Amino acid sequence: xxxxxxxxxxxxxxxxxxxxxEVNTLRENPNELEDxxxxxxxFGTGGMRGIMGVGTNRINRYTLGKASQGLxxxxxxxxxxxxxxxxxxxxxxxxxxxxxxxxxxxxxxNTIETYLFSxxxxxxxxxxxxxxxEAQAGxxxxxxxxxxxxxxxxxxxxxxxxxxxxEDNHIVQHIEALNFSDIGWEENPSLIHDIDTxxxxxxxxxxxxxxxxxxxxxxxxSIVFTSLHGTATATMPAVFKKAGYTNVHWVEEQSxxxxxxxxxxxxxxxxxxxxxxxxxxxxxxxxxxxxxxDPDADRLGIGIKNLEGEWMLLNGNQxxxxxxxxxxxxxxxxxxxxxxxxxxxxxxMGKMAEAFKVECKLGLTGFKWIAKMIQDFPAQTFxxxxxxxxxxxxGEDVRDKDAISAALLACDLQSHLAAKGSSVYAxxxxxxxRYGCFHEDLVSVNKKGKKxxxxxxxxxxxxxxxxxxxxxxIAVIAFDDFLDSMTTLANxxxxxxxxxxxxxxxxxxxxxxxxxxxxxxxxPKIKYxxxxxxxxxxxxxxxxxxNQLKEKCKQLxxxxxx
Numbered sequence: 001x002x003x004x005x006x007x008x009x010x011x012x013x014x015x016x017x018x019x020x021x022e023v024n025t026l027r028e029n030p031n032e033l034e035d036x037x038x039x040x041x042x043f044g045t046g047g048m049r050g051i052m053g054v055g056t057n058r059i060n061r062y063t064l065g066k067a068s069q070g071l072x073x074x075x076x077x078x079x080x081x082x083x084x085x086x087x088x089x090x091x092x093x094x095x096x097x098x099x100x101x102x103x104x105x106x107x108x109x110n111t112i113e114t115y116l117f118s119x120x121x122x123x124x125x126x127x128x129x130x131x132x133x134e135a136q137a138g139x140x141x142x143x144x145x146x147x148x149x150x151x152x153x154x155x156x157x158x159x160x161x162x163x164x165x166x167e168d169n170h171i172v173q174h175i176e177a178l179n180f181s182d183i184g185w186e187e188n189p190s191l192i193h194d195i196d197t198x199x200x201x202x203x204x205x206x207x208x209x210x211x212x213x214x215x216x217x218x219x220x221x222s223i224v225f226t227s228l229h230g231t232a233t234a235t236m237p238a239v240f241k242k243a244g245y246t247n248v249h250w251v252e253e254q255s256x257x258x259x260x261x262x263x264x265x266x267x268x269x270x271x272x273x274x275x276x277x278x279x280x281x282x283x284x285x286x287x288x289x290x291x292x293x294d295p296d297a298d299r300l301g302i303g304i305k306n307l308e309g310e311w312m313l314l315n316g317n318q319x320x321x322x323x324x325x326x327x328x329x330x331x332x333x334x335x336x337x338x339x340x341x342x343x344x345x346x347x348x349m350g351k352m353a354e355a356f357k358v359e360c361k362l363g364l365t366g367f368k369w370i371a372k373m374i375q376d377f378p379a380q381t382f383x384x385x386x387x388x389x390x391x392x393x394x395g396e397d398v399r400d401k402d403a404i405s406a407a408l409l410a411c412d413l414q415s416h417l418a419a420k421g422s423s424v425y426a427x428x429x430x431x432x433x434r435y436g437c438f439h440e441d442l443v444s445v446n447k448k449g450k451k452x453x454x455x456x457x458x459x460x461x462x463x464x465x466x467x468x469x470x471x472x473x474i475a476v477i478a479f480d481d482f483l484d485s486m487t488t489l490a491n492x493x494x495x496x497x498x499x500x501x502x503x504x505x506x507x508x509x510x511x512x513x514x515x516x517x518x519x520x521x522x523x524p525k526i527k528y529x530x531x532x533x534x535x536x537x538x539x540x541x542x543x544x545x546x547n548q549l550k551e552k553c554k555q556l557x558x559x560x561x562x
Contacts, residue, residue: 006037006056014181015062022054035449043168049143049152049522052095059143059151061102065183067153068103068139070175072110072184075136077174085113085135087195089126091142091231091296092257093151096120099141103153108191109184118194120257122231122297124402127160128206129199131399142296145268146523148260160399161371165500200235206397207405208242212330213412215244221415223289224282224303225407226251228267228274229258230295235404243408249285251277261295269294269301269390272313279303279311289414289424293403298367299390300403302410304424312425317346317440320386322428323406324349326413327384327394328356335359338377340370340385343482343499343506344516344529349386351435358383364482364502365518367391371399388440388529429539437536439549443528443557444520456519456526463505463517471507471515472555480506515556530556 001009009015010023026033036055041048041063048067052059075084086107090100100116107114115133117126123140130138138156146152155163155171163171223240225248227233233255240248253263254277261267264274269292278290282303290303290311303313314322324339331337338359341349353360359380363369370385374396386392391401394409410424417427432438447455467479469490479488480497482504487495504518516529532552536545 003034003038007033009180010037010054010056014183019054019060019062026054031449038450043155043163043172047152047154047162049146049150051149052151059099059153061099062180062183064099064103064153065106065185066178066180067175068106069110069183070178071137071139071155071171072107072112073178074171074174075112076110078170079136083111083113084137085115085133087115087117087126087129087133087135087138087156089117089121089123089129089138089140091123091140092120092229092259093141093143093295094148094259095151096141096259099151099153103139103141104192105187106184108188109186111188112191114192115195116192118196120231120234121200122235122293122404123154124298124398124400124404125200125203125235127156127398127400127402128203129195130156130158130160132199132202133195140296144296144522145266145270145294145299147266152522156400159371159375161375162366162368162400164368164372200238203397204235204238204242207395207402207408208239210395210397211243211408211412212326213415217419218244218411218415219246221245221247221289221411221418222285222287223248223291223411224251224278224285224287225249226254226275226278226290226292227257227297228264228269228292228294229254229256229261230267230293230297231257232293232297232404232407233257235297236293236407239404239408243411245411249281249287251281253277259295267295269299270316275301275303275313282311288418289411291407291410293407294390297403298401300392300406300410301390302407302424304414306425307423314424314428315440316386316388316390317348317438318428319390319410320388320392321346321348321352321431322413322424323392323394323409324384324386325352325427325431326409326416328352328358331383333357334381336379337381337383338373339383340373342366342369342387343480343504344518344527345386345388346438346440346531347514347533348431348435348438352431355435362499364499365504366521367393367401374399388442426539429536429542432542433536433539436533437542437545437549438531438533439546439553440532441530441553441557443530443560444523444525445528446523446525448524452524459526460503460505460517460519468507471509472559474513475510476507477510478508480504480508482506513552513556515560517560528557528560532556 041050090096143150143152392406
């Protein structure tokens with residue numbers, strides 16, 4: 001179908017009059033019109049995510065309706081001997097509640113038992129609910145940490161994890177076989193059920209009961225918490241109360257759920273700017289730790305004090321390192337245990353796994369691959385897992401990154417160390433001393449629209465066809481192409497990569513540095529991940545060694561920027 005045919009399709013039935021009028025208005029801006037229709041909004045790393053508006057490349061009632069109809073057809077085909085169940089949640093974003101109702105309408109029209117949260121909920125609660133209610137699938141309407149104009153549609157399997165191959169491909173095939181006129185809109189109210197607080201109560205009890213510290217060790221810790229206008233407000237207060245954290249100070253300006261995110265440029269705990277109000281409050285009350293979650297509460301950022309008492313924000317790699325070490329130190333010793341991470345996250349996870357004599361499994365970018373590990377290796381015990389993009393999961397009860405349980409774990413770490421006269425900062429530096437000093441950096445380059453997508457494709461193609469043999473004067477000893485599932489060594493030898501295919505490249509340098517390159521699965525960006533390392537003979541030398549690593553990282557970044 002040509003671009004014009006796509007556009008003309010939306011200017012007549014089955015599309016409603018309002019949609020048709022919006023398409024006609026969009027014709028006044030040819031560039032926006034093309035971007036809205038040149039492709040179908042696709043399933044990426046985090047499901048289907050995009051800008052809200054009319055068009056095949058936008059999030060709207062029709063693209064969501066078509067995706068839901070395709071998923072309904074898949075569920076009714078796969079689970080044909082039973083009436084399938086699906087759980088639906090939504091976050092604070094503009095239109096999320098309305099979209100959730102539309103999606104529920106379509107599933108009920110297709111004779112699927114539909115369980116809908118009556119108010120907004122964190123994404124990890126949705127993951128928990130799928131297994132708690134023994135459903136065959138789950139959906140959460142969210143665009144995670146993306147800007148306000150975005151929304152999305154994450155799909156979960158019966159194990160509570162986001163869909164992965166081959167299931168995602170089967171669902172896409174059902175969606176692509178449909179016309180918009182095939183969407184079932186006739187709601188069956190008898191099949192739509194509101195979810196009460198029983199699921200929430202079970203979730204809170206589960207994550208508090210598995211935590212490391214006891215209640216009496218927690219009351220002294222002073223916490224500043226911000227939900228960045230998101231869904232953590234629905235669950236985190238109950239977790240703090242049950243766990244015994246009573247000295248909690250909310251950033252009130254950011255506590256009310258609001259899809260416009262009025263106090264931040266981006267509701268992303270990866271961004272320092274998002275923590276400005278939290279840092280101001282923490283300084284005022286002399287807090288012990290700062291916690292911040294993204295809108296759907298699956299990503300966590302934390303702030304701690306350094307040895308001089310100055311506040312600093314941990315990056316995603318540092319966060320997973322200190323939390324993982326804490327879990328490993330407080331778990332039964334067993335070679336059957338494993339931790340998990342991703343190919344673009346810090347290699348320090350593997351170093352710690354070696355030290356504690358457990359396995360570290362690596363997956364592709366996206367927490368769905370860590371959830372799949374839990375499913376694929378039931379004879380092993382998953383302790384925890386993390387990724388550089390501020391995602392962390394402790395235990396197996398949720399099958400996606402969980403900022404709620406990670407926040408509790410971070411508070412427990414702070415409380416535990418303070419009782420010993422130490423700090424999270426000292427713990428991090430001691431970890432660098434024990435397992436190697438690593439420094440990571442991430443550079444994201446925006447490439448919006450059709451032209452941007454073409455530029456990203458061209459960059460990836462150039463790396464594949466003219467692969468550098470040296471980077472910043474350092475020899476490349478191995479080159480991973482996950483799309484070909486192949487590693488090429490400097491001598492030309494080929495080795496197979498035992499992971500699913502993905503559009504990711506990784507350069508391994510002679511000095512132990514690594515650089516990964518990939519298009520984002522959730523945003524119009526290309527991302528460059530840098531990791532450098534050195535030994536740290538004593539904690540007092542950290543600043544010197546870290547400055548040297550920063551300089552080396554800067555040289556690698558300059559190579560790719562040139």
